[in-house]
Structures are given as C-alpha cells and as structure tokens.
Amino acid sequence: MRQLLSDIVSERRPAGEMLPREVDLADEFSVSRGVARETIRAMEERGLIAVRHGKGATVTEPDRWNVFDPDVLAALLDSDRGSEVLAQYLECRRILEVEAAGLAAARVTAKQLKVVEAAYSAMENAAAMTGARSEQLFHEADVAFHQALIAATGNQALGVLADRIHSALLLARFPLARPEYREERALPEHRRILDALGDGDPAAARAAMSEHLDTIGTYLREHTKRGREQRRVAA
Numbered sequence: 001m002r003q004l005l006s007d008i009v010s011e012r013r014p015a016g017e018m019l020p021r022e023v024d025l026a027d028e029f030s031v032s033r034g035v036a037r038e039t040i041r042a043m044e045e046r047g048l049i050a051v052r053h054g055k056g057a058t059v060t061e062p063d064r065w066n067v068f069d070p071d072v073l074a075a076l077l078d079s080d081r082g083s084e085v086l087a088q089y090l091e092c093r094r095i096l097e098v099e100a101a102g103l104a105a106a107r108v109t110a111k112q113l114k115v116v117e118a119a120y121s122a123m124e125n126a127a128a129m130t131g132a133r134s135e136q137l138f139h140e141a142d143v144a145f146h147q148a149l150i151a152a153t154g155n156q157a158l159g160v161l162a163d164r165i166h167s168a169l170l171l172a173r174f175p176l177a178r179p180e181y182r183e184e185r186a187l188p189e190h191r192r193i194l195d196a197l198g199d200g201d202p203a204a205a206r207a208a209m210s211e212h213l214d215t216i217g218t219y220l221r222e223h224t225k226r227g228r229e230q231r232r233v234a235a
Contacts, residue, residue, distance in 0.1 A: 001039045003029070005075040008048055008059055019049060019057040046072050068164045083224040089165070090220060094213050096162055097146065101193060101209035102202035104152035112152040113197060119145035120194050127182040135179060145190060152197065185215055 007013040019040070020028060026036040040057055043049045047064040049057040065072055067085065076085045108116075122141035126134050143166050150162045189212040196205035 001042055002071065002075065004039065004043060005048065005071060006078065009062075009072075009075045009079045009081065013059050015059050015061045017059045019059065021056060048072070068168050070168070073168055083220065086220055086223070089168070090213065090216055092165060094210075096158070096165070097149075097213070098206050098209045100150055100153050100155075100158060100162070101196070101205040103155065104149050105197050105200055105202040105205035107154050108152040108197050108200075112148065116145060116148040116152065116194055116197060119148050120190055123190060124187060127187060138179070138182065142186070142190075149193070149197070189215060 004013070004019075013019070019025065022033055022036045022040060025031075025039070026033045029036070040049065040051065044051050044057070045066075046069045047066045048060060050060050050064075051057045067073060067076065067088075073085070076082060104112075119141055123138060123145060126138035126141050129137065147163070147166050150159050150166075153159075189208065192208040193205060193212065196202075196208050
C-alpha cells in the first residue's frame with residue numbers, strides 16, 4: 001500500500017488512471033490476492049481510489065484524499081508536495097489555535113491550567129535530555145500542551161476537530177523540528193502562552209500563539225527553500 005500511495009501522490013499513477021486488477025497487483029507485488037484485496041480496500045477507505053463493481057479501481061483527485069491519515073500524510077511529506085501540505089497544516093492551525101488561545105485564557109479552570117502546566121514541564125524535561133528519544137518525547141509533550149489548551153476552551157466540538165490535527169502533527173512536525181532552538185524559542189514561546197492563560201489575558205494569549213506559529217512559519221520557509229535546492233542539485 002505504501003508503494004501505491006507513493007505512486008499516487010507523486011502522480012506516477014495520476015488521477016483518473018485505473019489501477020491494475022486485483023490479480024495483477026498480486027502478481028506485481030508477489031503477494032496473495034487476499035493481500036491485494038485488503039490493500040485496495042484500505043486505499044479506498046483513505047479516499048485515494050474509487051472502486052466501482054465490475055469496473056475496477058480508479059485513482060481519485062487529491063481533494064478526495066484523507067490527509068489526516070498517517071499513511072497518506074507520510075507519503076505526501078515524502079513527495080514534492082511535502083512543503084505544500086505542511087503549509088496547509090500551519091494555515092489550519094492558525095485559523096483554530098490563535099482564537100482558541102484567547103478562549104482558553106478567558107475560560108480556563110484551575111484544574112485545566114494544571115494540565116497545561118504539566119505538559120509544559122514535560123517539554124522542559126524532554127528538552128534537557130539528549131539522544132533521539134528526546135526528540136520524540138518533546139514532540140509528544142508539545143502536542144499535549146496544545147491539546148490541553150484546546151480542552152481549556154471548554155468547546156467540545158473544537159476539541160474533536162483539533163484532535164485530528166494534533167494526532168497528525170506528531171508526524172507532520174518532524175520536518176520542521178529545530179532541536180537547537182528549543183531553549184531559545186520553543187520553550188519561551190510556550191511559556192508566554194502559559195503565562196497568558198494563567199493571567200486570564202485573552203489578548204496576550206492570542207498574541208503569544210500567533211508569535212509561536214510565526215516561528216513555525218519561518219521554519220517552513222527554510223524547509224521549502226532547502227527542498228528546492230536539493231531538487232535542483234539532484235536534477
């Protein structure tokens with residue numbers, strides 16, 4: 001499935017193209033027809049293909065794809081469209097999280113604030129560690145911080161909506177990771193968000209969240225530029 005995903009997102013199998021028949025896929029990848037059948041079903045569930053009985057499977061347009069699915073997202077991040085996808089995630093976060101920070105500052109309870117503080121402490125602990133594991137732990141704590149902030153809005157519908165984004169972010173964050181800037185940028189920026197929540201200051205919370213997302217935007221531009229240079233060298 002990952003190979004087919006890669007072929008589709010890279011347009012080696014463009015939208016509108018018919019996939020090989022189940023039996024032909026089984027031969028191509030040296031798997032059983034049962035495995036081929038399950039692969040087709042899984043890709044249909046992710047919106048990458050449309051299956052019509054008696055007609056076969058057709059690759060769908062990108063706007064049908066489930067970009068929150070980890071397998072689809074991983075394939076997109078590995079493709080030339082990776083920077084575009086990251087930009088869409090950042091735009092989505094900006095729409096949701098800046099206003100959410102203001103709502104959280106206005107509504108947060110003492111119990112909810114302790115959850116946000118605990119996530120921040122976990123970020124600090126991970127930042128003080130060394131090794132590859134520290135990077136994963138930092139990302140997990142970072143996502144937990146933002147999840148706790150969303151929960152502090154008291155808006156259940158927003159929480160459900162944001163949860164899909166935050167789950168995907170555990171994967172999507174890595175291309176923009178800057179471990180060398182944790183102490184200089186990441187922690188102080190999250191500290192300002194936390195302080196604004198503690199002070200009950202919606203305007204300061206919105207400003208702090210916006211500043212944090214501006215920093216991520218800078219990392220995205222650097223990532224995009226680096227990707228272009230690498231493609232130019234490879235060409």
